Amino acid sequence: MTTGQHSFPRRHARTQRFTLGAPHAFTVSPDGARVAFLRSGSGTDRSHQLWVLDVDGPNSGAGRERVAADPQALLGGRAEELSAEELARRERSRESGAGIVGYATDAAVELAAFALSGRLFTAELRAGTARELSVPGPVIDPRPSPDGRHVAYVAGGALRVIGAEGDADRALADPEQEPKEGPEQEAERAPGQAPESGLVSYGLAEFIAAEEMGRSRGFWWSPESDRLLVARVDDSPVRRWWIADPAHPDREPAPIAYPAAGTPNADVRLFVLGLDGSRREVVWDRTRYPYLARAHWSAAGAPLLLVQSRDQGSQVYLAVDPDSGTTRMVHADAADAGDWLELRPGVPAWTPSGQLVRIADEGGARVLTVGERPLTGPQLHVCAVLDVADDDVLIAASAGGAAPSAEIGETHVYRVNELGVERVSQEPGVHSAVRSGKVTVLVSAHPEHPGAQARVLSGGRQTALIVSHAELPGITPRVTLTEAGERRIPCAVLLPTGYRDTDGPLPVLLDPYGGPHHARVVAAHNPYLTSQWFADQGFAVLVADGRGTPGRTPAWEKAIRDDLASVVLDDQVDALRSLADAFPFDLSRVAIRGWSFGGYLAGLAVLRRPDVFHAGIVGAPVTDQRLYDTHYTERYLGDPREQPAVYAANSLVTDDGLSGAVEPARPMMIVHGLADDNVVMAHSLRLSSALLAAGRPHEVLPLSGVTHMTPQEQVAENLLLLQVDFLKRSLGLAP
Template structure:
């Protein structure tokens, strides 16, 4: 007995080795302060707000949740729990903050209470306001803080005086909120906020969300039959979305509605308001094949079109855009000529050598972007993501070394976060005018195992793959049972040049498997055509690429293709179910976690992007669902073992998906196992649950493939 903690326990306890790692950096315009979040250790969930002096490297605590709450346990409101579920936030303490323009005043919520921190002085205080408080944000001048409480947008002076509601639902508006993002925006559009300060700090753009048109679903807790079910407004594919409007609200009490063709463009996807120009909106049609970039006249509320995009398949949304350059040019990301490019004004500044993923910062001299290799790159750099600065003179890569890099910048100071295959975790380096000045320490734990993925491209389509073998495996040991371990769908890139991303796969490999992670068509990071190849055919294309990757890799890797299992969660769970039901000639067992089994039960913005509207494409929904009204769809006669896992409190992929699959399997006489997780949502942050889930999966896979069990 060594006494060393097991990987499953460590993986769960450290929340996938994220605890203790610095994140959420903000650089002050004068370059004198860098604010960030970090807990005190690798198993401590409670984040503190820290301030770093880039010149000296000295750190100080700006806000300590334990001190501010007097040692009391944190209590979350229903609105805050929903926000954290949408963002997949499993930490505690200060999980988010906002600052004024000078990065001198920070605002954040703890236990539904409003706190501010003066970042120069390093002091924090509570402001006595009604709660529970959600998403507090200082005005640019730092004189006030706006926040949401009770569905109303409120504002309070920074000293705690003059608290008042600026926009609040009337007595009859039970389903109306001001200043919050609706479910679809937070879950699928990457828009987590619902209000935006004006640059002069005198007014705000405020989202008014009316959920009364949205159908109601009910989530119950079977372990507590005495409790009433939770009512959820869930816009399933083909049903009504929330009604979203945008208001310009002045501190003087004025209110003007922003006007655009909401019938044609109901999705408010992005809002940007900076000193460089009037407010910018990006609004989308429901079919997501058309979108408009609009400017807002703050005097009248009328909008003017700057640019229109259209695409025969769909249009994606990207972080950091739209935005203005300081001289008033529109910054956007577009799909042009088979490549995803950065466009400033009317001119594309990148080409097919780069696949642009996000805009990180816009300055007078350049645009800072995140990008992977494009379809015509000389070196495809499998799994690599780099930071580049771009202007009319050319492109310069700022990140060095094979890995996954991102950055936060203001002025001459840049925080460059880098992860590589060679070491665990990520390193956050601070650079000033391109010269390294300090490193932000990470307190994240070092994993008890070392991942050794081989990143390759497989098959005629050159599918990005990671292959992991048991530690110490020798060629003479012979072929191994195979575990396909994909996500395999939109928005989920698994094959990345970062060590910690492959830890769980390595642990499975060390249990006696050859593990293959394959990012087939539909996954991000390759090209627009690669991502859009799944249109109206999620099931067929993504499953076909898993098979192609497996068969291609078997030619030069020790893979026993007579014993192949597959595991996955969310889209990966859907893919695992498809694999064992439709290709039992290839896959011999499957672990199906939180799967979307009936596409009609998933949300509008995601599902309709890929499959169209169910009223117009009913046959597409049937073909891409694991179950239909008639039972199993497209299943082969051969039965394969299947373990289905689902959190009963999941409000994103509801447990109904698994229950319908189980019912269909039972009706068809197909043996299977169902593992319901009481009180668990789409995440599994509970330490004991997360640990045992890994152990139970290994036992099932070994049993199903005829392997020796411990």
């Protein structure tokens, strides 16, 4: 496809990193006849449609794609209107698209439900027709019952159900019908807390579940479609923060319930609600295990919960009796002293025979366990369970700690059973899959090809290729995947297009994330597009995944316990110096850029290692660990009330000023979105104040109306251009 006349930064922003137009969110029908998915009409179209691929069938023709729901037609061409709750939900999921951004189906994948502009719509996937159901709004997270006869949804904090034909809409649980707060509860509120009204909701995930636990939903249908497992979230214990918009002083600040480290979390309870009006509370030791991390309800067994202690050092798997609400322990995990237990996608689950499927850290490896038996060993690092069938479990996994250099950054799909392990994906790259029955959608990103390819496999044979409308980036990353130093730190090195060995050394730009839950060194094409663009501005770009990043071994991830600062920074320095002889690095001109954890790491680099780093771009950084959320921060640093010295050592700022900074002072550009409700603007403001008090020069770039994402086209484009200008000025390079 044509790249047009726009610059790469503009096209990168306009195409949302070249993801628009690519198919995603696949659902396979159990009979293997249909694959539902989302895709926008072009590489610059933000509005996603719901599509169906007919895998086979007498009337459709194998491999035919058709639109099941078009948001433009359903809304009559009117612009979308999103509620504050929906905007917050999309921020938690990092969703910046428009149109149909999510959907759910019944068990047969014949009926789909989705929300548009806070209105409820359903689509008949066989017939390809869609219609609106008239319900109170704004609607959030509609989900059909497995039998397709009802749709449950959340509106106004209430969990409601309507017939699939649009009849008998009613609330199964409504906070407005609960007793209001009395004088005694009001007296118990901490200073700054808001009153009770509007703080209780049913059927939604609380902030930290959606942001940190990977649990984005708050209700689950029973397999029989006669009742639901529903979370009740009470945010009244959580302290209130206020997100203001300085560019619009006429607008009131928006309150958010933000559970900062060491402060109270939301109170989360669970109920079994019947369509007949019955209500049973699910009972477990919520004092010892306050975190509802996972819920699973399938025909293979009783409702299954995974609940965690607040320090995340212990967790239990509970089976629920939906008639009484009582629970029994199926399994318990306990981490080694000082460690934590990781939450992984797809687990827990039951096998069709009723065995517990989980991912566990055992023998120094992350393994798949069915029942009490590990089915994988240290040769694989299990990342997720993708599907559980009668005769196998489908997983995504990277190579274990002894991975050969040839597999740096690769993730593959495997079939696992008691007889062994079979690799499904063959080509080098990053692979994932969605499966039901004999049909699998294998999604593959390769190092040599832009974007990702979605292939439909039936019985292991490709039967269709789902079309992508994503634009071609017009840039080919010149990337070398390698390992650095004695710890074999995974690295990617990018040089300018057309660079020759005789061109001499280059200024170096480190471009890491470098922290938990996100690997930047991956065997794929598109993740390096921005890094290559920076390389083409005259830099050698180094991306390093040091200790704390995922995908290698549990010990590698957990090396950062009580030390988010020095461990990750040491590995960036080691990677730079170890590769200096193999690549044309000019170590007298080294800069670093990053966003979120990468921004924190960039701040650490220029403040604590000015002998190595000469300039830094610090984007949306967590500068004071006490201002970040409970589930993330306490996992690594413990409780700030018990370990204040640990928090001080890992912060860029303290109440006394800079923490750990040494001379000489290096140029720093601090970038932050004023509307960020994840890493709030206070982090950068406190850093700037501390730098000013210490007499250290720096630049601050506030982004009006921008959240933790930067989806606005002009903002995203100009942000890249301003960064290049800052780097060249700071390193003494020609503009």
